[in-house]
Amino acid sequence: MxxxxxxxxxxxxxxxxxxxxxxxxxxxxxxxxxxxxxxxxxxxxxxxxxxxxxxxxxxxxxxxxxxxxxxxxxGEWKQYVPTTKKLFSVILYYSWGIFQGKPHPIQKSKGAKHNPLQRLTYLGISAMLLPAQMVTGL
CATH class of the missing domain: 1.10.287 (Helix Hairpins)
Structure with missing residues (x-):
């Protein structure tokens, strides 16, 4: 070999x-x-x-x-734009498929570093939660 x-x-x-x-x-x-x-x-x-x-x-x-x-x-902001393409597949994978040893439905690449669920989560955290936390101190 x-x-x-x-x-x-x-x-x-x-x-x-x-x-x-x-x-x-x-x-x-x-x-x-x-x-x-x-x-x-x-x-x-x-x-x-x-x-x-x-x-x-x-x-x-x-x-x-x-x-x-x-x-x-x-131009990295494009990595954080949410998409619904394969969102349901990712949700199913993380709620069930991961425990069955199924392969991840999304392959990472330099052009797509985050899956649809990550994009949605990171946008919510970066655009709403972090600024609110920084302003309030909570």
Whole structure:
């Protein structure tokens, strides 16, 4: 048997991967400091937790602004436009087919990184929930 050469294909650009992990870190920091501010436990001390929380919150807002800028300057916004094509197939897969070992109904590619359900979810989060959370602080 011949050895097959494995070629890595990155669907997500370096910036996208960096943005994703930085955002994850920021959200964890905001949760930890937010819980301390509300008196759940003591880790940093109240004032330090407030300072960290405010700094990370503002940094996240700036990161989100860069993300929106990046979406529209690179054309990546098209990845987030919801579509109903194969939406029902994806819903059936995640509610039943995944437990039966069936193959995923959508193949990812650089031109279609997200399935229809992800597109709908990410649009709702990015366009409604994140801005509402950033304005209210909840």
């Amino acid at each position: 011949k050895d097959k050469k494995i070629i890595k294909i990155y669907l997500y650009a370096r910036y996208e991967r960096f943005w994703h992990w930085l955002q994850s870190f920021m959200i964890i920091c905001l949760i930890v400091t937010g819980l301390e501010i509300h008196g759940t436990y003591k880790l940093f001390g109240f004032q330090t937790a407030v300072n960290i929380h405010n700094f990370v919150g503002l940094s996240w807002l700036i990161l989100f602004a860069f993300f929106v800028f990046w979406l529209f300057t690179t």
